[in-house]
Amino acid sequence: MRARKIAILGGWLALTLVAAIVAMRARYLADLSAFLPARPTPAQRLLIDQLRYGPASRLILIGLEGGDATARVQASRGLAARLRRDARFASVDNGEDATADRDREFLFEHRYLLSASVTPEHFTVAGLRAALEDTIEDLASNEGLLIGALVPRDPTGETLRIVEQLSQTPAPRNQDGVWVSPSGARALLVAETQAAGSDTDAQEQALDAIRSAFAAAAAQAGPAGRALELRMSGPGVFSVDSRARIERAVVRLSLAASALIVVVLLAVYRSFAALAIGLLPVATGALAGVAAVALGFGVVHGITLGFGITLIGESVDYSIYFLIQSRPAPAPPGGAAEPRDPPWPTMSLGMLTSVCGFASLLPSGFPGLAQLGTYSICGLVAALAVTRYVLPQLLPRHLHIRDLTPLGLRLARGLAPVLRRPAPARWGVALALAGAALALLFLARGQLWNRELSSLSPISTAAARYDAELRADLGAPSALDLVVVPAASLEAALRGAESAAQVLAPLVVQHVIGGFDSPANYLPSEAAQALRRASLPESGVLRANLDRAAAGLALDVERLRPFLDDVEAARHSPLLGPDALRGSSLAQGFDALILHVDGRWDALLPLRAADPRAPDIDVARVRRAFAAASSDAQVLDTKRESDALYTQYLHQAIKLSLCGLTAIAALLALVLRSPLRAARVLAPLLLSVLTVAAALVLARRELTILHLVGMLLIVAVGSNYALFFHRRSHGGHGAQPLTLASLAVANLCTVIGFGLLCLSGVPVLEALGATVAPGTLLALVFAAALSAAQPPGPRAVAGA
Amino acid sequence: MMRRRRIGIGLAACTALWLAAAPHTAAAASEELDELMHLMAARQHGEVDFVEQHFLAVLKRPVESSGIMIYDAPKRLEKRTKEPRPETLVLEGDVLTMQRGSQTRVLDLKAYPTVLPLIESIRATLAGDSSALERVFTVEFAGGLPHWLLTLVPREAAVAHKISAVRIEGVRDDLVSVEILEANGDRSLITLRAHPIA
Numbered sequence: 001m002r003a004r005k006i007a008i009l010g011g012w013l014a015l016t017l018v019a020a021i022v023a024m025r026a027r028y029l030a031d032l033s034a035f036l037p038a039r040p041t042p043a044q045r046l047l048i049d050q051l052r053y054g055p056a057s058r059l060i061l062i063g064l065e066g067g068d069a070t071a072r073v074q075a076s077r078g079l080a081a082r083l084r085r086d087a088r089f090a091s092v093d094n095g096e097d098a099t100a101d102r103d104r105e106f107l108f109e110h111r112y113l114l115s116a117s118v119t120p121e122h123f124t125v126a127g128l129r130a131a132l133e134d135t136i137e138d139l140a141s142n143e144g145l146l147i148g149a150l151v152p153r154d155p156t157g158e159t160l161r162i163v164e165q166l167s168q169t170p171a172p173r174n175q176d177g178v179w180v181s182p183s184g185a186r187a188l189l190v191a192e193t194q195a196a197g198s199d200t201d202a203q204e205q206a207l208d209a210i211r212s213a214f215a216a217a218a219a220q221a222g223p224a225g226r227a228l229e230l231r232m233s234g235p236g237v238f239s240v241d242s243r244a245r246i247e248r249a250v251v252r253l254s255l256a257a258s259a260l261i262v263v264v265l266l267a268v269y270r271s272f273a274a275l276a277i278g279l280l281p282v283a284t285g286a287l288a289g290v291a292a293v294a295l296g297f298g299v300v301h302g303i304t305l306g307f308g309i310t311l312i313g314e315s316v317d318y319s320i321y322f323l324i325q326s327r328p329a330p331a332p333p334g335g336a337a338e339p340r341d342p343p344w345p346t347m348s349l350g351m352l353t354s355v356c357g358f359a360s361l362l363p364s365g366f367p368g369l370a371q372l373g374t375y376s377i378c379g380l381v382a383a384l385a386v387t388r389y390v391l392p393q394l395l396p397r398h399l400h401i402r403d404l405t406p407l408g409l410r411l412a413r414g415l416a417p418v419l420r421r422p423a424p425a426r427w428g429v430a431l432a433l434a435g436a437a438l439a440l441l442f443l444a445r446g447q448l449w450n451r452e453l454s455s456l457s458p459i460s461t462a463a464a465r466y467d468a469e470l471r472a473d474l475g476a477p478s479a480l481d482l483v484v485v486p487a488a489s490l491e492a493a494l495r496g497a498e499s500a501a502q503v504l505a506p507l508v509v510q511h512v513i514g515g516f517d518s519p520a521n522y523l524p525s526e527a528a529q530a531l532r533r534a535s536l537p538e539s540g541v542l543r544a545n546l547d548r549a550a551a552g553l554a555l556d557v558e559r560l561r562p563f564l565d566d567v568e569a570a571r572h573s574p575l576l577g578p579d580a581l582r583g584s585s586l587a588q589g590f591d592a593l594i595l596h597v598d599g600r601w602d603a604l605l606p607l608r609a610a611d612p613r614a615p616d617i618d619v620a621r622v623r624r625a626f627a628a629a630s631s632d633a634q635v636l637d638t639k640r641e642s643d644a645l646y647t648q649y650l651h652q653a654i655k656l657s658l659c660g661l662t663a664i665a666a667l668l669a670l671v672l673r674s675p676l677r678a679a680r681v682l683a684p685l686l687l688s689v690l691t692v693a694a695a696l697v698l699a700r701r702e703l704t705i706l707h708l709v710g711m712l713l714i715v716a717v718g719s720n721y722a723l724f725f726h727r728r729s730h731g732g733h734g735a736q737p738l739t740l741a742s743l744a745v746a747n748l749c750t751v752i753g754f755g756l757l758c759l760s761g762v763p764v765l766e767a768l769g770a771t772v773a774p775g776t777l778l779a780l781v782f783a784a785a786l787s788a789a790q791p792p793g794p795r796a797v798a799g800a
Numbered sequence: 801m802m803r804r805r806r807i808g809i810g811l812a813a814c815t816a817l818w819l820a821a822a823p824h825t826a827a828a829a830s831e832e833l834d835e836l837m838h839l840m841a842a843r844q845h846g847e848v849d850f851v852e853q854h855f856l857a858v859l860k861r862p863v864e865s866s867g868i869m870i871y872d873a874p875k876r877l878e879k880r881t882k883e884p885r886p887e888t889l890v891l892e893g894d895v896l897t898m899q900r901g902s903q904t905r906v907l908d909l910k911a912y913p914t915v916l917p918l919i920e921s922i923r924a925t926l927a928g929d930s931s932a933l934e935r936v937f938t939v940e941f942a943g944g945l946p947h948w949l950l951t952l953v954p955r956e957a958a959v960a961h962k963i964s965a966v967r968i969e970g971v972r973d974d975l976v977s978v979e980i981l982e983a984n985g986d987r988s989l990i991t992l993r994a995h996p997i998a
Contacts, residue, residue: 136859137885140864141885142881142889142898144988149984151856151858554860554861554862554863555858555860556857556858556860560858
């Protein structure tokens with residue numbers, strides 16, 4: 001007997017220690033990846049790479065507000081100058097012409113390798129003639145005076161052509177040389193970090209660097225500088241912010257939930273020993289859950305720990321049932337008090353139904369849910385195992401906890417008026433309630449579910465609104481439509497980009513798109529460069545062609561000798577590699593459009609809408625154009641793709657939840673050996689799910705995947721209650737008031753655990769809390785109200 | 801980058817434009833100049849034909865464009881080129897709109913500090929403030945009210961680096977020509993003729 005005790009306690013301690021070590025060494029993540037699929041399709045993979053590493057993920061949008069216009073302009077210049085010296089930033093743009101001279105030099109120097117119009121035909125008599133005529137027209141235009149200086153070296157207008165290739169979307173409004181919002185009330189900057197957007201630590205450092213650079217710049221921006229305010233937005237800002245928020249929420253809420261539950265348990269037990277014993281299953285369960293997730297997934301998402309807070313509320317139930325219901329029955333007059341066996345079969349069945357519910361989350365493609373499932377299953381199994389095997393070993397011989405029979409009796413008396421009504425009447429009310437809820441849900445079926453990935457976003461609506469404002473000011477789209485050309489090498493990616501450009505060019509002409517950017521505009525493939533170089537004629541031929549082409553034109557051929565020299569030099573120039581771009585802002589433009597991940601090179605060609613006021617691009621038509629060209633380029637509509645991803649999660653989650661529900665029903669039917677009994681157990685749970693869903697709809701909440709998971713949890717947790725009531729009405733043996741009391745206490749703890757999530761400030765956690773906290777309470781109430789009135793009728797209770 | 805260069809080009813042209821349609825200039829201590837300015841300031845609206853010729857080192861003979869120019873006191877000026885390729889420049893307050901083919905560019909002149917003083921001084925002239933003009937240019941007035949010539953030389957080095965002088969010729973309150981002399985020897989000559997009234 002003693003050996004058994006030592007073995008159990010030793011084994012428990014050893015396992016707990018191992019779990020603690022695993023949990024401590026686990027890697028914790030708080031980025032977007034909890035919301036991204038674990039096994040992506042190729043299209044999803046592109047999307048994820050974009051979200052994690054893509055150019056848009058590295059942008060930090062900066063607004064300087066307050067003070068006066070002069071201070072804002074000065075601070076913008078000072079901030080940009082400081083950040084440009086900081087190696088953590090790939091680029092900083094505030095409207096100033098910081099690198100324009102070098103850019104211009106580079107483009108001019110290498111114009112014959114960079115210009116797409118350089119072909120053998122371009123330098124024939126006819127080709128030259130056409131180019132010269134264009135140039136003369138340009139000279140006659142408003143811009144003629146300044147183009148004049150370029151013409152002796154570039155009479156075919158290659159420099160202007162390259163510039164048109166590179167021309168970007170319209171820049172924001174410029175005031176005193178820096179970007180400002182249309183109203184002029186805020187100065188605007190865009191910083192691009194070197195680090196990927198998913199590298200939250202690096203993003204946090206970058207944000208700190210911006211803050212201190214701003215403080216220094218504002219201090220030098222005159223007296224109004226002190227009134228300046230720095231505001232930032234963008235994916236990096238969001239991930240840093242949400243990580244901090246999740247971390248804060250997890251720590252704060254765990255502490256708060258633990259403290260509240262301790263208070264409740266102390267009030268209930270009136271015994272510190274009982275409290276300590278009661279918390280052991282919770283602690284063991286939490287450790288086991290974290291360790292299981294760490295072992296199963298390699299990383300633990302911060303959000304999992306957030307979900308896991310709820311486990312505290314649920315696993316504490318086991319020790320409550322154990323401690324309260326195993327309390328010796330009041331001693332009969334003259335006899336000794338005899339300890340009773342806790343209702344292990346009912347508790348195990350309750351645990352199994354919960355496990356069935358959580359197990360349905362395991363196959364989810366949504367890592368956050370799969371981890372929640374793992375965490376909860378292991379946590380619940382461990383908590384029940386500790387309650388069943390370890391607690392009895394630790395229970396002191398004389399544990400004095402308060403007798404909860406009076407509480408149970410009071411609760412029973414409260415229930416009595418309901419239970420006195422005939423069962424058909426109660427079921428009738430329940431059915432009416434269910435019917436009303438169903439009708440409401442049916443009426444709202446169109447806008448029942450939120451189908452946007454952003455509904456999972458941990459970002460507050462105020463932050464999202466500010467982001468939209470800054471993007472509107474900057475003319476920066478929040479979601480990009482882009483063409484992605486996957487390739488095995490940089491050269492292949494650039495060639496792919498060049499063929500994609502040939503598919504896109506006609507679409508620009510047809511106004512399907514307004515334009516596009518391509519890495520090959522900054523750095524053409526070596527193949528294209530070599531082809532262009534080879535199409536430059538040797539000096540004698542060019543000279544003869546030029547003489548004939550210029551015959552009769554206003555241009556003075558004698559002045560074009562520098563052109564002949566430049567072309568001759570270009571014929572012998574080396575091809576340009578990515579290193580040639582360093583030092584100019586073109587390098588940043590290029591880097592932003594080439595994605596190098598896992599040995600893959602993706603060329604990115606962002607599309608611009610034909611009409612900036614109607615930014616939606618007919619992506620289907622672009623796709624058809626690429627399909628017709630049998631190109632392996634992919635057209636990615638990031639917004640729609642991520643919403644599609646979410647819709648897929650949602651459909652999957654609905655399916656999995658139904659499977660979970662079916663499994664729970666089957667389990668109950670099997671164990672209770674009657675589908676009817678199983679239905680009676682499930683009825684109050686389904687009723688509470690419907691009621692909560694209807695209430696959420698009435699509160700104008702759009703349901704998300706987390707609400708759905710919450711409903712599953714209502715069934716999983718509520719099944720414990722329903723089973724106890726069921727057991728009570730089928731041959732329970734006399735502990736009814738205590739059962740009732742333990743259920744009430746357990747439910748209070750669960751409501752505390754989930755209810756606190758509503759205060760987390762993290763929308764996904766709030767959704768879960770707002771569903772489960774009222775849902776489990778209702779489940780308990782409905783289970784009690786629908787339980788059979790006999791044998792624990794009011795009189796029976798009174799006489800117990 | 802080059803977008804900005806093109807904008808710069810547009811501005812040069814725009815400066816010329818302002819000079820062309822804003823004939824109010826002042827010569828120090830010249831009563832005739834004061835008189836001229838009063839005369840011009842009284843004008844609320846003007847519409848003329850223009851022919852612009854670019855004389856460039858790279859050209860054997862000048863290239864030509866033509867169209868109409870419209871002025872509305874005090875702040876709106878439009879240069880509508882018809883030949884050889886249609887394009888439009890509109891200056892309204894501080895905002896310059898350039899349109900060519902399907903492309904439209906809108907820019908805020910305040911962003912271009914080298915051009916701004918030039919335009920501001922012209923505005924000062926429109927308001928009859930000859931001292932503001934003197935701050936930016938050295939102004940030479942030659943001839944008399946019946947036929948006059950203003951020569952404006954930018955004082956600011958950054959402006960003078962591009963444009964060495966602007967010469968405006970007029971007969972009473974009608975402009976005859978505006979000539980922009982570039983520092984590199986190229987020049988542009990805009991000749992104006994009264995618009996036949998429809």
